Amino acid sequence: MEAAEKQFRKRNAILDCLRQTHAHPSAEMVHALLQPSHPDISLATVYRNLAWFKSRGMIQSLGTVNGVERFDADTQPHVHFVCTGCHAVLDLPQVEIPASLGTSAEEASGCRVRGCQLTFTGLCGSCANS
Amino acid sequence: MEAAEKQFRKRNAILDCLRQTHAHPSAEMVHALLQPSHPDISLATVYRNLAWFKSRGMIQSLGTVNGVERFDADTQPHVHFVCTGCHAVLDLPQVEIPASLGTSAEEASGCRVRGCQLTFTGLCGSCANS
C-alpha cells in the first residue's frame, strides 16, 4: 500500500462512507456503517474527521435531529425532509429553492448571506402508516 | 394574589418572556432574562416548561445553534437568519416562503409534510464589520 494512502486510510473511509450513503448520518451512524469494513476506527476519529471535513467545507451539517448532529457530503444547497417519527432525513431534489429568496433575504436583513437551509418536517411513508 | 394565577406564575413568566423577546432565546437565555423579575426560577423549570409549551404547539424550536436549542413563541412559519459569528437569530419577515414549496415537497416525497423551516446563515451586520 502506498504510504500516503495508508496515512489517510481512515479519514478517506469516513468521507467515502458519507458520500456513499443517503442516510445523512450522525457520527455514531458513520461509525456503525464503517464497522464491517473498518472495525478499528474509533468514534473519536469519526468525530474528529467530520469536524475536519466540515471546517474545510467538504461536508456540511444539517443541524441536529433529535439532539444528534447529522452530516451530508452534498454541499450544494438542497432541500431536506426530516421525519419526526423515525428521524430519517431524505433529500428532496425535486423541490427547488428559488434563487430570489437568497437575494431578498440579503436585502431584508442587511446581512451577508452565505448559506441557506430549507427543511420540511413531517411523517415519512412508513411512519405515517403505523 | 389569586390562587390560579399564583400556581402558574412561573410558567406564565416563561411564556411571556419568550413572547416579549426577539432574541429566539435558549433555555439558559430565558433563565437569564427572567433573572431580574423572577430570580427564584430554576433552570430545570425553564427546561421543563419550554418542553411543555413545545409539546402543546404553543412555541416552537428553531433547532440548535452552536449546540444549543433555540425557541420561538411565533409558531407561524417564517424565515430566520442565523449569524455564524455571534449566533444571533433574526426574523426575516420580509422574505416569504412560497406556498408552492410545501405542496411540491409533499408530492415529491410522498410524505406528510407538517412543518417547514427556512433558515439563512451568514454574518450579521456587526460581525461582518469586525
Add this chain to the structure above:
DNA sequence: ATGACTGCAAAGACTTTGCATCTTT
C-alpha cells in the same frame, strides 16, 4: 388525600479533548 409545580442535585446523552503511541517526512 390527590394532583400539579418547583428546586436541587444527580444522571444522561452527545461531543470534544489530553495524552501516549505510531507513522510518515
Add this chain to the structure above:
DNA sequence: AAAGATGCAAAGTCTTTGCAGTCAT
C-alpha cells in the same frame, strides 16, 4: 527530529429526571 493521525479514557456541555417539598383542589 518534527508533524500528523489515532485510540482510549476523561472531561465538558447541554438537557432531562428522581425525589422531596410546597401549594391548590
